[in-house]
Amino acid sequence: MSGGTAHSVMAVHESCGLEDNDPYSLLPKDAPRPPTAPARRGVWYDFSERRLTGPSSMSDTNERIVRRTNALLGYGGTYVEAIEGTLGAVVGATITKYMMTAVLAVPFLRRYVAENWLPPAGTGPTQSQREGLCYKCNFVATDKSGKVLRRVFLSDTRDVYTASGIYVAECALSALQMAKEGTLGFGVLTPISAFGDVLLQRVRSAGVVVEAVEEATTGTATPTQ
Template sequence: MENTTRDHDLVIYGATGFVGELITAYVAEHAPAGLRVGIAGRSRSKLEAVRSRLPEAAREWPIIEADSEHPGSLADLAESTRVLFTTVGPYVKYGLPVVEACARAGTHYGDLTGEVSFVREAIDRCDALARETGARIVHACGYDSVPSDLAVLLLHQAAEADDAGPLTEVQLVATAKGGVSGGTIDSMRGQLDGARLDPALKSLAGDPYALSPDRAEEPATSQPADYGPVSRSANGLWTAPFVMAAGNTRIVRRSNALQGWAYGRSLRYSEAMGISRGPAGAVVAGVVAVGLKLFMGAMAVPATRRVLDRLLPAPGKGPSVHAQSTGWFRSTATAQTGRGHRYQATAKGPGDPGYAATAVMAGETALALALDGDRLPAVSGSLTPASALGDVLVERLRAAGHTYEVTRLS
């Protein structure tokens, strides 16, 4: 662990939110003795209530009042800690001042965003500054986009070890059991509004290399559509469009570019949602595809959105403890290499993917940033889970009960 004169090693900002409290509880249960952890948010009374529900060892954690609408409080917060993990979203609305404060203070940062426009703006504003100060700014550290990002990293490592050539085609098929996140819905609202009102954001949303560190250097390789047609995957599952594909695919492509396009300059990467096999699977996949298209269309129109808003979970709301514990996720990525070999990577784990499993991913990310600095890649700036944390995060998630494995198919 790095030496420091700062008051805290790790602060969780947004600890009073639904997911924020889950992450706080996870860190409280897994942080080693001596790690100086604080919790932050706008309301001291709510923070005290969260702290009272933590394990005994964490009930003396410091409380820090901070508000994203008051930059001075964020500057003080960032300067007080070596690592800040934030769950305060929608990030496009509340997140940029937090990133800027951390980049300026040289404070390592993690979040749960799946918002492409937010990540792009954070890169443009803060990447150069963070590289100067040595801050690791790590976006998308939950179910968006850890399983996708680490699965493709492992495929690359396996192919490289076998001298099998670069990755040329990878499709990830996601299956899961879980609830709908009110925070994710709120982020979707913001992104749809931005694309509707701003032609530049609409163009950004359609660019498969929207998060590239150097757009001009990206290859001319065409990429599969974010929400592709109903089809059958390599393992025989019928698939439908995956609502998280637009964010995940761009994070994976950024990871590739940040590592000098190590995965392959001509890599085509796509994601889909797995349904089931056989004729019934094809029918259900078709229904899901139509339903998703109708839902996205309805969310984009203010009149129909008002109706949906009365039915959908609000930000800060989530499933019951039982629903969280009975959920699960499984992401299976199948790769083709330049020399004709095939590999399959599996990322899976217990718990509702947007809540219980995300708390594990985010908690281990925060602990890795706080404890494993000497083992992490020697990089700074605006990063991704694979480029910032790589094998260290894989090891941590395996130890936490998640599976990350690769098999050579041919």
């Protein structure tokens, strides 16, 4: 993790209040709020994927954003994020997640870590380290019974730092394109609720692989891009 990102995480927790701990804190006021929010806690075997999974360090943030996106687009589904991997990798990620949660929850520990342990802003992984940080995502839509309805696979061979820059740039270009076409909306939006298919096509053109399979209707159909 780069120094700037680490310090940003600390700054966010310093400014958050108790109401921000609500997993549905980003939902519009008129959106339905389930009584509980599903979350991945500890090491878990996902039977639909046949893989070990564990909590992701970014899940608290990502889940809130996706839930807001779903609400803005009129979807009623929930969203849970996890990482998958070998037993050692998943256990290690789980321990790291809970250690981070404990440190961030205690103000004096949080400030001590920020002042003494975090790398300075502007520093981060070397180029060779970044080159080994590609990513792959598997989004699975299920019904209430757990039946898999759809899968979306997203991957990129570039490192996550380069990929983040690409997503930010393509969001900006999507905004310019839609403003020129007169289709740009307004409000406190998320990228996909604001730019939709325009952004999807742009990131595909930039080299991000997005494949979808409608499992409930096509069974073993070949993914389409």
